[in-house]
Amino acid sequence: MVNKIWGFFIVIGIVVCILTGKVDVLNNEILESTKSSLDMIVKIFPVMALWLGIMNIATESGLLNKLSNVLSPFLKKIFPEIPPGHESLSLIASNITANMFGLGNAATPFGLKAMKSLQSINRQKETASRSMITFLVLNTSGVTIIPTTIISLRMMYGSTNPTEIVFACILATLASTIGGLIIDRLLAKRR
Amino acid sequence: MIEQISNYIIPLLVLIVIVYGIYKKVNIYDTFVEGATESFDMVFNMFPCLLGMIFGINIFLKSNVLNYIFTILKPAFAQLNVPIEIFPMMVLRPISGSSSLAILNNLFASYGPDSFIGRLASVIQGSTDTTFYILTLYFGSIGVKKIRYALWAGLAADIIGIISAILIVNFFFGN
Numbered sequence: 001m002v003n004k005i006w007g008f009f010i011v012i013g014i015v016v017c018i019l020t021g022k023v024d025v026l027n028n029e030i031l032e033s034t035k036s037s038l039d040m041i042v043k044i045f046p047v048m049a050l051w052l053g054i055m056n057i058a059t060e061s062g063l064l065n066k067l068s069n070v071l072s073p074f075l076k077k078i079f080p081e082i083p084p085g086h087e088s089l090s091l092i093a094s095n096i097t098a099n100m101f102g103l104g105n106a107a108t109p110f111g112l113k114a115m116k117s118l119q120s121i122n123r124q125k126e127t128a129s130r131s132m133i134t135f136l137v138l139n140t141s142g143v144t145i146i147p148t149t150i151i152s153l154r155m156m157y158g159s160t161n162p163t164e165i166v167f168a169c170i171l172a173t174l175a176s177t178i179g180g181l182i183i184d185r186l187l188a189k190r191r
Numbered sequence: 192m193i194e195q196i197s198n199y200i201i202p203l204l205v206l207i208v209i210v211y212g213i214y215k216k217v218n219i220y221d222t223f224v225e226g227a228t229e230s231f232d233m234v235f236n237m238f239p240c241l242l243g244m245i246f247g248i249n250i251f252l253k254s255n256v257l258n259y260i261f262t263i264l265k266p267a268f269a270q271l272n273v274p275i276e277i278f279p280m281m282v283l284r285p286i287s288g289s290s291s292l293a294i295l296n297n298l299f300a301s302y303g304p305d306s307f308i309g310r311l312a313s314v315i316q317g318s319t320d321t322t323f324y325i326l327t328l329y330f331g332s333i334g335v336k337k338i339r340y341a342l343w344a345g346l347a348a349d350i351i352g353i354i355s356a357i358l359i360v361n362f363f364f365g366n
Contacts, residue, residue, distance in 0.1 A: 006244075010250055012256055013247075015254075017250075017254045022253070026250070026253065029250055033246040033250070037241050041237070044234070048230045048233065049228075049230035050227065052226045053223035056222050056227075057208050057212040058212070061214075061217045062215060063207075103201065106201075108328065109233070111329060115329045115330075119333040124337075125335075126335060128341050132329075132341070135329075136345055137344045137348050140325050140346075147317035150295070150313050154313060156299075157300065157309075168360055171355070172355045172359050173317070176318055176319060176348050177348070180351060184344040
């Protein structure tokens with residue numbers, strides 16, 4: 001799937017640019033994208049290292065297990081394939097918690113660790129397991145309760161009430177999470 | 192209020208983890224370094240995927256194909272009472288986090304954060320996430336190649352998020 005979409009993006013992009021006479025822009029962009037991906041990695045890398053370090057302390061001390069115990073009734077329902085007490089459950093719990101508070105930077109490394117752990121119980125290593133996809137849906141639907149970036153942007157542009165959108169965000173997030181999970185279930189059953 | 196609370200979240204989180212670690216007699220510094228070391232592998236696995244995605248997406252965006260689509264869809268949006276200005280954001284949100292954030296900035300600058308467009312854009316941004324980016328990162332880091340229905344499920348969550356954002360903002364702030 002990704003193969004097709006990637007090809008589609010590049011072929012359409014280049015052909016349209018050539019037809020509309022923007023070849024010079026295109027040349028620039030081809031080089032520019034290498035730079036922006038490196039910029040991105042350079043930005044993510046140290047933040048990831050920091051949070052993975054902090055999280056390792058939370059894992060060793062058993063704090064993470066406590067968190068997953070709190071969320072486990074909910075997690076058991078949406079991840080029926082993960083054996084009870086498996087470490088991936090506590091990693092998923094930490095990713096969800098970080099996302100709820102709008103800590104996107106912390107959520108990503110937690111999520112990556114959770115994926116690694118899900119991979120350890122995945123039978124076909126090159127194929128996504130059902131739990132992985134469910135976890136992905138939880139992340140793409142965004143379970144944010146406090147959208148910190150948006151609130152600060154709204155403040156920056158002089159909103160009279162920067163936080164007025166929070167409740168609407170929570171409702172919309174809830175809808176997309178529940179809807180996403182339902183569709184995930186349906187698609188999982190179909191195959 | 193929420194602004195102040197959110198300022199406390201990260202420091203308090205770190206404090207709790209450290210204090211609890213000391214209380215449980217964990218070698219906190221060694222454990223931290225050990226955990227941070229894991230990031231090397233992750234970044235190495237991630238980079239080629241990220242590069243590929245950014246390369247493809249940027250070329251596509253530069254071609255302005257989306258602009259042609261906007262023009263075609265404009266009348267339909269007017270019918271549904273959804274401002275066309277929001278459309279670029281709806282399309283780009285799952286594809287590129289930085290461009291949708293740039294659009295949010297633009298919308299705030301041109302219409303103000305307290306306008307209907309500003310509020311709708313805020314809620315869309317807040318209730319969805321960059322599906323392509325998460326997909327690339329998460330599956331790339333563990334070497335999964337066959338993603339099955341993951342993209343469809345992820346995009347479905349985004350579409351549901353956008354539709355509910357439109358309905359909810361209309362309900363709360365509509366005129």
